[in-house]
Amino acid sequence: MHNYIFDWLRGQGFTVTTSTYLQLIILLVAALILAFLIDYIVKRLLRRVSVYIARSTKTRFDDILISNRLPAKVAHAFPLIFLAAASHYIFSDYSYIVTASDKLFKILGILLTLFIVKAILHSVRDFLKGLPKYKNKPIYSYIQVFMIVAWLLAAFSMFATLTGVSFYKFLTGLGAASAIIILVFRDSILGFVASIQVTVNDMVRIGDWITFEKYGADGDVIEITLATVKVQNWDKTITTIPTYALISDSFKNWRGMSASGGRRIKRSVIIKASTIHFLTEEDLRKMEKIQLITDYIKRRDEEITNHNEAHDIDRSVMINGRNQTNFGVFRKYLQTYIEKHSAIHKNMTLMVRQLEQTPHGIPLEIYAFSKDQRWENYEYIMGDIFDHVYAAVRYFDLEIYEMNWREQLP
DSSP states (O other): OOOOOOOOHTTTTHHHHHHHHHHHHHHHHHHHHHHHHHHHHHHHHHHHHHHHHHHHOOOOOOHHHTTHHHHHHHHHHHHHHHHHHHHHHHHOHHHHHHHHHHHHHHHHHHHHHHHHHHHHHHHHHHHHHHSSGTTSSSSHHHHHHHHHHHHHHHHHHHHHHHHHHHHHHHHHGGGGGGHHHHHHHHHHHHHHHHHHHHHHTTOTTTTEEEEGGGGTEEEEEEEEOSSEEEETTTTTTTTEEEHHHHSSOOOTTTHHHHHTEEEEEEEEEEOOOGGGOOHHHHHHHTTTTTTGGHHHHHHHHHHHHHHHHHHHTTTTTSSSSSOOHHHHHHHHHHHHHHHHOTTTTSHHHHHHHOOOOBBBBBEEEEEEEEOOOOOOHHHHHHHHHHHHHHGGGGGOOBBBBBOOOOTOOO
């Protein structure tokens, strides 16, 4: 072929030098055209075969391989092999060009192998994400680790190819530069270690609601990668947290609340201590009309009366003996009200308790769990309960502490 093209060019009147260069150009163009045709034909052939195989099997993995264009990437290997072989023929008289082209095609082969590995790893990631067992696992973090290792090996292989140094000797020489490598890839190494610990200890999953005050994060985890964790906050902003911060700093994961079936309500009202007093017979008869505590007041009144009579208590002074207070009856009323509330989880902790006195009054705290964990519904339930609390206070001759403007002055 060489001689035929060269002789034909010489017959057209070209000089020896011009005929030589034109011959190389013609052969290069012909090789490139053939490589393009090989790539086109093999790509279409592999595409048809892979689609046929994917349709005839039940597994999803082959479909994912096709969607990640693995057949197309594999098809590029055939024209690359052809060009590598053709270069030896085209530049047979130029040994230095053959040597350079060999290095070029080896580097291109390494890059192509890298892209094929990347397509396979991404296919594995997409396949595992579709399985319930791995749905909330940080698969992407491990894919990133494999890709970093693959890129490093590829870079070392290409450098070894260009310099002519053996790959193993090149790796041995990197020992002295290990400190620099660790410094450059510090975040990736820390992220990798953190990803393993987070997964093994099941600290965070995709979809978990976490609160990380240091980074201003309060929302759902939407992505866990090797270096970062992305949190979509409730205001729809995105906060990015370093993965290693999950094991070095403290954060709150609300998954336990979600799994429990209830969401905690823990809020108090402050009652003025000056409004608390013993209840007279007239007060008791009035409060008996409140249906939630009618039976309680009657039963309690009977117990107290029997006790006082048995101990010959002088009832002319209220402090003597046992008596009911408006604060205690109000506490019992709230306890009964919460127990009968349809939105409160009855199988979880439920109580109305008196807290330690403050300079402003005595806090009365409601501690319970709502059945509905959704934020907007939870806030509505809690608001509905405390609307009732604020309105019910006056029926027990109690007052809620309210700071007036004079108290706020320095």
